[in-house]
Amino acid sequence: MNQKETKTLKYNFDEIIDRHGTHSVKWEGGELLKKFGRAERFDEDTIPMFLADMDFACPEPMLQALHARVDKKTFGYSAFLTSPHYIEATQGWFKRRHDWQIAADSIVYAPGTVEAINVLIRTFSSEGQGVIVQRPVYSPFMSSIKGRKREVVSNALLNDGGYYTIDFDDFEQKASDPNNTLFLLCSPHNPVGRVWTPEELIKMAEICLAHDVVLVADEIHGDLIRRGYTHYPICTLVDDDRLISCTAINKTFNTAGLHCSNIIINDGEMRKRFSANMGMKSPTPFAITALIAVYNHGEEWLEQVNDYIDGNLRYLDLFLKEKMPQVRYRIPEGTYLGWLDFRGYGLSSAEVHDRVYSQANVVLQDGESFGPEGAGFQRICVPCPRSVLQEAMERIYTAFEDV
C-alpha cells in the first residue's frame, strides 16, 4: 500500500474484535492471573483492563504487508541489518515524529524491552549495586532488578493532588551514592502518565552524568501522547553518548506479540558490551515486515488512535467526576493508562480489590504492584472500544454504590 492510499483510511475503533482463540494474555490469561493471585475471578463475563495491550485492529498497511509476507510461503532465517529497510524505517520514524536523528549503528534489536532492560542491568551494574527507579513504576523494573540480584533504590515521585513530580534533592543524593550505578527512567511514565518536560529530563540526565550513573530511558510509550503535550526522547535533549533509550513498535502499534524492540546505544564500547550479553538476536520475518510497514505507513492510524484514546480518557474523567467523585483521577499527559486513587472511599486495598475484581468482574492492576507508593490505587488501561469502557465503569460504579 502506498502513502496516497493510506490517506483515505478511516479506522473504526468502536469495532468489538473477539480476541478469544488468539492466545491473548489479556483475554485468555485468567488461569495465569489466578495462579499469581492477581484476580480470583476470571470468566466469560470478565472485562480485562489490566494489561497495556490494545483491543483495536492494527494499522491496515501492516496487516496487508503481513498477508503479503505469508504469501511468500517461506519463513527461514532473516537478515535485517544487512537490509536497509528496517533501519531506514526506524530512522525515518524517529526523525519525522521526534526530530531525532538516530545513527544506523546505534540501533540494536532486542526481542522485548523487558528482556533488554534485564540485559542492560546485567551489563551496566554489578550484583549488590543499587539501581534507581521512580516508584510507583512499571513493576518489571523492580522484578528485573531483584532478579539480577541488584538493589531497588526508589527515588519516589511526589504526589501533589494527583500530579506527580520528581524529588530532585533525593534523586541527586541517590545518584551521588557510588553504589548506585544505573537509573531506569520511565518516560513517559507508567503508571502516573507524566510526560516529562525538557527541564526535568535535562536535570535528571545532568545529575546522572555528573555522578557516572548510566541512564536508561524506557521510552516505549513515547508515541502515545495526549494532545497538547510533547514527548522528548532523552537523546534529543542531551548530547552524551552515555544515554541509552529503549524504543519499540509494541505499545505504539499493539504488536507486543511480535517481539520487536530497538535499543539505542550511541557509545560503541557500551553497545559492544550490551550486544555481547544480549547474544545474536534477529527479529522474526513478521516483526521485520510489521516494523517496516508501521514506521513507514502507520502515522495516520496513530493520529486516529490517539484521538480515540483521548476521548476514552475524557469519558473516564467525566464519569468519575459525575458518579464516583471519591475516586481521584487526572487525565494523563501520555500513555493510555488511568491511575485511579480510590483512597477517598476509606476502604482497605483488599476491599477495593474485591469490589472491582469480584463484584464488578473487571480486572485492573492493583496499585501496590508498582511499589508501596501505589497502595490504594488501581491502574486501568483504556485502549478499547468506548462501549467496553462504559460497561466496565458502570459495573464498578454499581459495586461502590453502597459505600
Ligand SMILES: Cc1ncc(COP(=O)(O)O)c(C=O)c1O
Ligand atoms: C514502561 C514499559 N516498559 C516495557 C513494557 C513491556 O515491553 P516489552 O513487551 O517490549 O517487553 C511495558 C509494557 O507495558 C511498559 O509499560
